[in-house]
Amino acid sequence: MIRTEHLTKIYRMGDTEVYALNDVNLEITEGEFVAVIGPSGSGKSTLLNMIGCLDTPTSGSVYIDNVNTATLNENQLAEIRRKKIGFIFQQFNLVHTLDAVENVALPLFFSGVRRDLRLKKAKELLESVGLGNRVHHKPAELSGGQQQRVAIARALSNDPEVVIADEPTGNVDSETGNTIMDVLQGLNKDGRTIIVVTHDPEIAARATRTQRMRDGKLLA
C-alpha cells in the first residue's frame, strides 16, 4: 500500500545540513494501524508529510499503491491527497470562516461534488462523530475535542483508504484523546489504513504496529 525507499529529507540552515529524514525504508500494508513514535524533532512529522504528499523528499521515494509519487505532477499529487488520503492535524486546521458542516464538505467541494450532496454527506459524518447538533457552529464556537472530531469527519469525507494523523491527541485532554483514538480504531476495524504520529506511548499501544524514530532514522 505505502512504501518508502531510501527516503531522505535535508533542510539547509545556513551552511549546515539537517537530516530530517535519513534513508527511511518503511512498508505499510493495507489495513494496518501504524503508530510512529519518537521524541520531537525525530522526523516523524516530516515522514508523515512525505507519505501524505504534502512535501517532497530530497532523495528517495514514496510509493502509494505502487506509484512513485516523485513522478507525479502537482495536480496528480492533489488528486491523491483528495481521494486516497485523509489528513488529521494536531492543530485541527479547520477553516475558521466556514461552519462545521462546510469544513467537513470542503474536500468534496474540491472534488466537484454538488452542494446538496456534499452537505448531506458532511452532516452524516458529523453525526457519526457525535456532532449532529453542532453542524452550523464555527470552529471558534467548538471545544478542542469537538474541533478535532470535525477534522476527523473532514478527513473521512472523501472516503480515503488511508487516514494520516499527526499528533491528533496533542491538543486535547486525555479523555477526548481516548475518544479520538476510539474513532481511529473503529476506522481501522472498517478496513482503513491508519498512520498516527505521537510521542505518547499509551496512544501508540493501541496501534497494531509501532515504529520508533530518532534523528531522522527508523529504529528497528
Next chain:
Amino acid sequence: MRDKVLMAYRSIQERRTRSILTILGIAVGIAAIVSLVSVGFGMEEAITGELTMFADLISVVPGKISGATYVEQGSFTDRDLKDLQRIAGIKDITAMTYDAAEVEFRSKRTPIFIFGGETEELGSFYVDPVGLKEGRWLRENDYKACVIGDRVANDFFDDPVHVNDKLIINGEKFIVIGVFNKASTLYAADVDPHIFLNLRAAKDVLQTDDVKYIMVRVYNIDDAEEIAEEVAETINDNHGIEDFATAITMGSALEQIGSVFSILRGVLVGIAAIALVVASIGIMNTMLMSVMERTHEIGVMKAIGAKSSDVLTLFLLESGIVSIVGGVVGCIIGVLLARIISLVASSALGIEFSAGVRVMVLLAGLVVAISVGMLSGFYPARKASRMSPVEAVRYE
C-alpha cells in the same frame, strides 16, 4: 463554478470593511474616468454642435490673428467686396462694420459698440442661436431701429431698457425694437454688450464707410478652405500687404476646438488613470493581505486536496467580484457626478450642455475595472496557489 463564486463571496463578506474600502477605491477611479470623459464629450458636443451650424461660413477680418491676439491693419474697401464677388463657389457676402459710439438712455451716457450689417445675414448669425427675449429682429428698412444685447438692456444703464424705449446713439434717436436673450458663453462676447443696426444706419451713425468684417457663405463646405485662401489673397493683393486679411473657416475653427478638446480629454483621462492606478494598488494590497492572512488556510485547502488551479480560481474570483462591484458602483457614481458637474458648469459657464454619457464609456469603465482588478489580483492569487502545502499549513 457557482459554488466557487459563493465561496469567494463568503470570504469577501468575512472581511467586509476591507472589501468595502477596496470596492470604494475602484469605484472612485472608475467614477473619475466616467464622469470626466462624459463631461468632456458633453462640452465638445455642445460647442461643436453650435459651430457646425455655421460650417459654410468664412469670417474675414482686416488684420492678423496670432494666438489670442488680433492686430487690426485697416478696413475693407468696396473694391474688396466687388472682387470677392468674382470668386467661384461663394453663395453670398455680408459686409459688416462696428465701432464704439456714445449711447444715452434717460440721461445716462456710456460708450457701447455698435454692430451694423445686412439684416438678414446678421440675423441668421445671431438671432437663430441666441434668440430674442422681446420684440423682433431688424428689417432692411428699419433705419431708426435697433436691437440690443442683454447687458445693454440690463447692466449698462440705471434703468433696464425695453422694447419701444429710445436710445440716443451719437446724438441720433433710435427706437429699441428687440432685446436679445442672455447669450451662451460662445456668443456672450459678440451679442450681450452690443447694439445692432442695419448696415446703412450704422455707417451713418458711426460716420464711416469702413467695412471691418466680412462674412462669406460658400455653396460647398468642402471648398471652404480653398475659398478662404483665395479670399485672403484677393484682399491682400488689393491692399498690397501680404498679411492684411485673415479668413477663417468654421471648419478650421471646429478642428481647432476638436484638438483642444482632445488635449483636454487626454488630461482628464490622465487624472482618472492616476486615480485608477492608486485604486489598483489598493486592490493588490488587499488581495496580498488576504493571501498572507490566509496562508494557513490555503495550506489546509491544499492538504485536503485542492489543486493550485482551485486556489488560483478562488482568489481571482474574489478580486473579480470586488472589481465588478467596484466598476458598477463607479459607473453609477460617475454618471451622477457627470450630471452634477454639467449642471453646475452649465449655469456657471452659460453653455447649455448635458454630460455625454455614452454606453461605450460605461462599458470601457467596467472593462477597465475588471481588468485592473483581475491583474492586481493575479499576482497575489498566483502567489497563493503556488504555496507549498506543508509550509503554508505550518504558517500561523
